[in-house]
Amino acid sequence: MFTYSSIESHGIVTPDGEKIKETRVKVENGKGTKTVIMKDNKGIHSDTMKLNSKEIKNIQGRKFMPELFHKSIKNVIRKKVKTTKRSSKKGTRKSKK
Numbered sequence: 001m002f003t004y005s006s007i008e009s010h011g012i013v014t015p016d017g018e019k020i021k022e023t024r025v026k027v028e029n030g031k032g033t034k035t036v037i038m039k040d041n042k043g044i045h046s047d048t049m050k051l052n053s054k055e056i057k058n059i060q061g062r063k064f065m066p067e068l069f070h071k072s073i074k075n076v077i078r079k080k081v082k083t084t085k086r087s088s089k090k091g092t093r094k095s096k097k
Contacts, residue, residue, distance in 0.1 A: 017041035036072040047075040
């Protein structure tokens with residue numbers, strides 16, 4: 001039975017305010033999740049994905065995976081853009097009489 005847990009936090013101060021990116025990995029009983037949480041002045045945004053078997057084997061072997069959180073970060077950024085840019089609905093088409 002393999003159990004693993006890791007939490008890392010990276011922060012930066014910008015003219016817009018403080019931004020914190022937190023990455024979490026948790027593996028228990030052959031299943032695991034990876035989570036990215038971004039906190040900034042616009043709020044808290046997060047994305048959680050399941051780890052595949054290859055990623056779990058690499059974690060067990062203590063291998064470095066630079067692209068592990070790449071897709072999760074893209075999803076968080078996409079969610080942030082969706083919440084900040086709300087599209088306006090156009091009126092419905094008028095029926096011809």
